[in-house]
Amino acid sequence: MIITYVNVLKAIADGAALDVGRTVHSSAIMDGIESDVFVGSMLVHVYVHCGSLEEAYAIFNNIPSPNAVTWGTIICGYAEHGLGTEALLLSKKMQENGVEIDQGLLVAVLKASESSSCLTQGQSFHALAVEWDMQHDELVGNALISMYATCGNLDDAINLFNKRPHRSTMAWNALISGLASQSPDYVHGREALTAFWQMIQVVQPNEITYMSILKVCSNLCALNQGNMIHAHLIEGGLRWELKVGNALIAMYLKCGNLEYASCVANTLPSWDIVTFNTVIEGFGRSGLVKQALHLFDEMLRNNIEPNDSTFISILSACSHDGLVEKGHEFFELMKLHGIGPKIDHYDLMVDLIGRAGYLNEAEDFLETMPLTTDFVGWMAMLTHCNRLVNVDIGRRSFSVLVKMDPSNASSYVLMSNLYADAGMLEDAEKLDNIRKSTNGAIKKPGKAFIEIGNKVHEFSVGCRGQDLSGPVYAKLQELRSQLKQNGYKPHINMAQGRSSKEEESMLWEHCEKIAIAFGLINTAEGSTLRVSKNLRVCSDCHDATKAISKVEKREIFIVDTYRVHHFVGGQCSCQDCY
DNA sequence: ATAGGGTTAG
Numbered sequence: 001m002i003i004t005y006v007n008v009l010k011a012i013a014d015g016a017a018l019d020v021g022r023t024v025h026s027s028a029i030m031d032g033i034e035s036d037v038f039v040g041s042m043l044v045h046v047y048v049h050c051g052s053l054e055e056a057y058a059i060f061n062n063i064p065s066p067n068a069v070t071w072g073t074i075i076c077g078y079a080e081h082g083l084g085t086e087a088l089l090l091s092k093k094m095q096e097n098g099v100e101i102d103q104g105l106l107v108a109v110l111k112a113s114e115s116s117s118c119l120t121q122g123q124s125f126h127a128l129a130v131e132w133d134m135q136h137d138e139l140v141g142n143a144l145i146s147m148y149a150t151c152g153n154l155d156d157a158i159n160l161f162n163k164r165p166h167r168s169t170m171a172w173n174a175l176i177s178g179l180a181s182q183s184p185d186y187v188h189g190r191e192a193l194t195a196f197w198q199m200i201q202v203v204q205p206n207e208i209t210y211m212s213i214l215k216v217c218s219n220l221c222a223l224n225q226g227n228m229i230h231a232h233l234i235e236g237g238l239r240w241e242l243k244v245g246n247a248l249i250a251m252y253l254k255c256g257n258l259e260y261a262s263c264v265a266n267t268l269p270s271w272d273i274v275t276f277n278t279v280i281e282g283f284g285r286s287g288l289v290k291q292a293l294h295l296f297d298e299m300l301r302n303n304i305e306p307n308d309s310t311f312i313s314i315l316s317a318c319s320h321d322g323l324v325e326k327g328h329e330f331f332e333l334m335k336l337h338g339i340g341p342k343i344d345h346y347d348l349m350v351d352l353i354g355r356a357g358y359l360n361e362a363e364d365f366l367e368t369m370p371l372t373t374d375f376v377g378w379m380a381m382l383t384h385c386n387r388l389v390n391v392d393i394g395r396r397s398f399s400v401l402v403k404m405d406p407s408n409a410s411s412y413v414l415m416s417n418l419y420a421d422a423g424m425l426e427d428a429e430k431l432d433n434i435r436k437s438t439n440g441a442i443k444k445p446g447k448a449f450i451e452i453g454n455k456v457h458e459f460s461v462g463c464r465g466q467d468l469s470g471p472v473y474a475k476l477q478e479l480r481s482q483l484k485q486n487g488y489k490p491h492i493n494m495a496q497g498r499s500s501k502e503e504e505s506m507l508w509e510h511c512e513k514i515a516i517a518f519g520l521i522n523t524a525e526g527s528t529l530r531v532s533k534n535l536r537v538c539s540d541c542h543d544a545t546k547a548i549s550k551v552e553k554r555e556i557f558i559v560d561t562y563r564v565h566h567f568v569g570g571q572c573s574c575q576d577c578y
Numbered sequence: 579a580t581a582g583g584g585t586t587a588g
Binding site (some may be wrong): 002003006007009010014016023037038039040041042044045048067068069070072073076077080103104105107108139142143146169170173174177206207208211212214215240244245246247249250272273275276277279280281282308309310311312313315342343344347349374476479561 | 579580581582583584585586587588
């Protein structure tokens with residue numbers, strides 16, 4: 001009977017049939033074997049596979065003597081569903097319980113470390129693997145490479161990879177997807193691209209390789225690389241599935257190439273929920289909000305049930321177009337679809353309401369929401385206070401933010417800018433001094449990327465290093481005087497006790513401007529530039545790029561974490577709503 | 579006898 005249950009549950013897990021799983025679960029209870037370690041482990045697996053972690057954990061908790069497989073299944077489940085902290089807690093509990101270690105379990109705890117970006121834990125599990133002499137196992141080795149790459153320890157990832165006697169597709173994938181998953185910092189995206197082109201010389205890539213590397217192209221806005229990989233995919237004759245198709249669509253959308261995105265979308269035999277979510281999100285990101293809303297209806301007509309990501313996409317689409325009423329409607333609609341809004345959805349509503357200018361209403365929304373507010377929500381609040389120069393609400397938001405995370409500099413910077421815009425220079429300066437004296441209040445360094453030909457170049461703020469040769473500097477100077485004659489005014493913040501000349505010079509060290517100047521002098525006249533940015537584009541760079549697009553007669557895309565900005569003839573597709 | 583690469587969103 002146990003063997004029958006195991007086989008049936010395996011089939012259910014493969015088909016992700018949650019309802020059937022629950023039925024079989026109840027009959028296991030009636031047969032009195034739900035806490036048998038084999039049946040129980042498979043039940044855990046079923047619930048994990050269907051995304052119902054609460055139920056999975058309840059079963060797990062009911063198994064009197066869970067074994068390595070049981071522990072591995074529940075730990076992996078948490079790790080793969082983005083609950084890294086919980087996965088790590090379980091890993092420690094597992095060690096305390098003295099479970100016998102096997103390869104699968106090591107893979108699980110390494111994934112837990114990776115999922116919580118906890119390098120020190122990962123290293124201690126690496127030591128555990130060595131202790132049990134399992135570090136040479138193929139799967140353990142891959143998990144190690146992936147963990148080191150994801151936790152930002154590039155050297156160890158590459159070292160382990162190089163030491164492998166046989167580098168399988170899976171090992172390459174561990175390296176590449178690890179490097180790719182650095183997003184949204186995508187510090188190692190360029191290294192991932194290099195690894196990909198090396199890889200295809202020696203082994204056959206598979207769907208997972210393509211999905212990872214296409215994500216890198218999306219993050220870097222590397223359209224040429226993306227195109228080449230697309231071509232390679234077709235030539236390779238790999239029978240690619242919907243998942244690769246979805247990654248291609250996402251890549252073209254992120255690069256602002258809606259035409260190619262549609263081409264791929266139209267060749268797919270059918271769309272799944274990820275395709276819909278991807279296109280809805282991508283359309284919203286490019287400002288095609290009507291089309292995004294239309295696709296939502298079409299999704300329902302196709303009997304595809306929206307999930308919480310769908311509503312993330314649709315709410316942010318509404319936000320991009322200032323559709324407050326629509327946003328509220330969708331927020332209620334998701335409840336009707338049986339999806340409880342999560343903190344991300346509430347944060348998007350705050351952004352949506354604030355963006356439309358209703359600051360009081362947004363603050364009310366934050367204060368009365370049934371979930372505990374988080375940094376993102378109050379940050380959205382402060383962003384809009386800053387934009388609309390509302391010192392009162394801005395101050396209140398700021399004090400919440402500082403309590404939540406005193407070491408995050410972005411709240412200080414926003415508040416200080418807000419004071420400065422309100423003419424309260426002393427308060428601004430005071431705050432800047434506090435920020436500088438607060439240990440560790442560091443602003444995430446801005447980075448911009450631009451692809452010229454097949455090479456992706458990286459720039460950081462103020463980098464006057466090897467990348468920035470004389471001609472780029474000269475171009476920046478030229479733009480600086482040219483733009484002023486064409487109506488561009490530098491966004492000078494008089495706080496921090498600097499002169500306006502110094503302030504203005506600093507604006508010209510922003511990485512977006514450097515990337516654009518580099519692009520202008522290294523590409524043919526009239527060709528399109530695509531720049532990606534790891535943060536939101538600043539208001540000054542946004543205005544400057546509008547002017548540049550006119551003066552230089554160039555189409556310019558800046559893809560930031562928020563949306564695709566398409567500059568043509570002095571205007572941006574976001575209509576200055578950024 | 580039971581698990582074990584990854585897509586969208588934030």
